[in-house]
Amino acid sequence: MLENNFNAIDLIIRQEQTGDHKDVFNLIEEAFQHMDVSDHREQFLVERLRKSNAFVPELSLVAEIDEQIVGYILLTKVLIRNEDQEHISLTMAPVAVRPDFQRCGIGSVLIRKSHEIAKRLQFSSVTVLGHADYYPKFGYVEAQQFGIRFPFDVPPQNCMVIELVEGGLSNTSGIVEYPPPFFE
Numbered sequence: 645m646l647e648n649n650f651n652a653i654d655l656i657i658r659q660e661q662t663g664d665h666k667d668v669f670n671l672i673e674e675a676f677q678h679m680d681v682s683d684h685r686e687q688f689l690v691e692r693l694r695k696s697n698a699f700v701p702e703l704s705l706v707a708e709i710d711e712q713i714v715g716y717i718l719l720t721k722v723l724i725r726n727e728d729q730e731h732i733s734l735t736m737a738p739v740a741v742r743p744d745f746q747r748c749g750i751g752s753v754l755i756r757k758s759h760e761i762a763k764r765l766q767f768s769s770v771t772v773l774g775h776a777d778y779y780p781k782f783g784y785v786e787a788q789q790f791g792i793r794f795p796f797d798v799p800p801q802n803c804m805v806i807e808l809v810e811g812g813l814s815n816t817s818g819i820v821e822y823p824p825p826f827f828e
């Protein structure tokens with residue numbers, strides 16, 4: 645059920661600016677407030693990631709309607725590493741839409757836009773730990789298909805990856821190495 649109707653034309657997706665940090669903090673806090681699987685600290689994770697080497701400013705995006713921030717997505721750098729090689733990838737964490745604007749398509753627009761920018765920046769894959777019903781519609785598949793493992797004790801169907809370009813994960817396997825802000 646749509647609680648808020650908006651014209652697609654009113655929706656702006658743009659890179660986050662420093663002046664947005666407070667609104668983004670509040671939005672993430674609100675979006676995850678009633679989520680059982682959340683530690684309700686995703687807003688602090690974003691604060692730490694912004695200061696880390698994993699941060700890619702072009703991949704910190706806000707969705708705006710009528711000058712209000714209603715959605716946010718962040719893709720940061722991770723490595724997929726095995727004994728022989730390492731592959732630079734990204735992880736999507738978090739994606740959040742203000743509760744009164746959820747299920748209107750904003751999350752989908754943010755995810756697709758982040759993929760488009762990541763591809764332009766020459767990244768060839770994205771990893772995500774998330775809901776098995778949500779991400780496959782964007783092209784995510786179980787990471788274990790590529791021999792890619794996540795360093796968390798979660799069911800395999802929640803550990804997903806997408807190739808942004810054909811063969812983006814060919815010859816890539818191993819464990820996803822998250823940057824330190826994820827463990828602080």
Ligand SMILES: CC(C)(COP(=O)(O)OP(=O)(O)OC[C@H]1O[C@@H](n2cnc3c(N)ncnc32)[C@H](O)[C@@H]1OP(=O)(O)O)[C@@H](O)C(=O)NCCC(=O)NCCS
Nearest residue numbers: 675676738739740741746747748749750751752775777778
């Ligand atoms: C998950 C979230 C970002 C999705 O954003 P959204 O704008 O509501 O999503 P969309 O409207 O683009 O939804 C697209 C589709 O996903 C479905 N969907 C939305 N949220 C879902 C969820 N939590 N689980 C499963 N499916 C979901 C919608 O029904 C819709 O399906 P349809 O296209 O077949 O109708 C948003 O609901 C949110 O902020 N949730 C709280 C925070 C969260 O869980 N973040 C993800 C983990 S990092």
